[in-house]
Amino acid sequence: MSKSTGTVLVTGGTTGLGYECALSIAQQCPHYQILIASRSNKDNAAVSINQITDHSNVEYLKLDLSSLAKVRSFAAEYAEKDYPPIKALVLNAGLQIHELDYTEDNIESTFAINHVGHALLFYLMSPYLAEEARIVITASGTHDEAQKTGLPKAIYKSAEELAHPTEETEKYAGTQRYATSKLCNIMWTYALQRRLERSPDKRWTANAFDPGLMPGTGLARAWPAILRFIWHHIMPRMIWLLRILISPNIYSPKESGVSLARLAVGDDVKGVSGKYYEGQKQIPSSKDSEVVGKQEDLWDWTVQRVAKDEKERRQFESI
Template identity: 40%
Template sequence: MSQDTRGNTRTIVITGGNSGLGYGCAQALLGSDNGSWHVVIASRDADRAQTAVDALAAGAAAGHTVEAMVLDLASLASVRSFVAELTERLATGALPPLHALVCNAGVQMGTTLAKTADGFEATFGVNHLGHFALVNGLLPVLRAPSRVVVVSSGTHDPALKLGPPPAWNDPQALAQGQLGPAAAKLNALMTGQARYCTSKLANVYFTYALARRLPAGVTANAFDPGMMLGTALGRSLPAPLRFASERIFPRITWLLRRTITDNINTAQESGRALAWVVTAPELAGATGKYFDLRQEKRTSEESYDAARAEQLWNDSLALTGVAATR
C-alpha cells in the first residue's frame, strides 16, 4: 500500500471483529460521525473476516474504511507475524496512526481441555496470553493519544452470581488448565465455565497492570458488554446448550431481562457501548477503569490484588517469551 493520505484518519484494531460484539463495535465505528476511522478486523478465519469486511464496508459512512488481517490468538507465531506486519505498515505510512487496540476475541470452552498451538489451555491461552502478547508487541507503536480496551465480563465477579466463581491459581498452572481450589468440586461443564470466568478475571488484572505501565496519553481500560445472546462465544458448548444459546434465548430476551438480569443486550447494543469507550473524547484521560457498557464500575474485591496482577504480568512475559518493553 502506498503512503496513506487520509488526513486525520486513525486506525482501530479489533480482534475477533468478524462477528458478535467485535462486529457490533466495528459497525458502530464505521457508522459514526465521531472521527474518521480505519478499522482492522483481526481474525483467524480469513474468509469469514473478508465476508464481514464486505458487509461492513457496504454500510460504512463516508470517511471510514475497513479491512481484514489474519490473527490467530491461539498461536504466538501468528501473533508475532501480525505485530510485525502491522508495525511495518504503520511505520511506512501504509496505515493511518494507531488510535486503539480492542482486545475482544475470546473463547468459552465446553467439557474438553483444549490446547493452543503453544500447548496452553485454550481459554486462558486465547483470552489472556494471546492478547497479552499482542498488546506488548504493539506497545512501541501505541503512542499518545492511543487506547487499549480489554473486553472482560461480569462473570469475573462472584458477587454477581453469573456463573461459577473464578478459581485463581498460579498463572503457570492456569496456562496448563489447572484451576485453583474453588473449582475442586465442579463437574466438567462447570469447570469449563470456571476457566472462562477465571480468564475474565485475568483480563481485569492485565488491564490494571498495563495501565500502571503506560505513558501519559496512552490508556488502558476494561469493558463489560453484559450478557449477550446469539453470539458465537458458546460454540464449544455441548450441542443442547449451544442450540439454546444461539436459537432460543435470543427470542426470549424480554423474559430473561425480567427473570435473570436486565443487563442482557444484543451484540449491536453492546457494540455501540464498546465503540464509545474506544473513541469518546471525554474518556481521553480515563485509564485503569472498568466500564459496564457506558457506566464506570468497581470490579470484584479479588481483582484489586496488585501483587497477583504483577505475578500474572511477570509469568505471562515468561510464558509468551515477550520482551519487557516498559
C-alpha cells in the same frame, strides 16, 4: 475519502460484539482506518460494514490468538503496512471451551486465547500506538462471584497454574476456566494502568469492559450442538424476558457493541483510565481483581512466557 488520521484495531471484529463495535466506530469515525482481526471471516464482515457506511475504511486481517507464532506473524505483517498510528486497540476476541484443551504452545486454550495471545499482541503492537491511544479489554461480569451470573467462582492462584492445570484444577469446568480468564483480563488491565502511571510521556488509557450476557454471539462456538441452538436461535428472541427473570445486564450484540465503541472513541470518556465498565456504567470490579500481588504475578508470568529473549523481555517490562 481523505487519508486516514488514525487506526482502530478490533480483535474478534468479524462477528457478534466485535462486529457491532467496529460498525459503530466506522459510522462515527470515517476518518479512521478500522482493522477487524479474527481467525476467520466467512461473512465478509469488512465488506458488510463498508456497504452499510458507504465508505471503504474497514479492512479484515487474519489473526489466530491461539498461537504465539501466529500472533507474531500478524505483527510482522502489520509492520510492513503503512497504517496510521493506532488510536484504539480493542482486545475483544474470546472463547469459552467446555473440555480441557491445550494450544500448540502447551497453554490451556481458554487462558491462551482470552489472555496470553492478547497480551502478546499488545506488547508487539505498542510501538505503533499513537501518542494518545486507548486500550480496551473485553472482560465479563462472570469474573465476580458477587454478580451471581450462574458461572462457577473465578479462582486465581497463579498464572502458571492456569496455563498448566494441576491434577486438581484440570477437573474444573470450562465455565470456571472462562470466568477466571475474564478475571485475568481485568487484573492485567490494572497492572497495565499502574505502568502507564509511571510513564507520563505515554498518554495511553486502559479500561476493561463487561458487555453483559449477549445471546447469539460466537462465544458458544465450542459448545454442544443443542446448547448452540438455544443460544443462537431461542435466547436472542427472549432478551426482554431474560432481563426480567435473570438480570438487567443482558443485551443484544448491537447494544453492547455501541458501549464498547464508546470506550474506544467516545469523547465523554477521553482520559479515563484504569476503570471497569458494565455497559455504559463505571462500576467496581471484584475484590479479587484488585489484589496487586495477583496482578503482578499475572503480568510477570506473561512477560516471561511470551518474550522471545532477554532484550524483548526488558522491552515488554518497560511499557
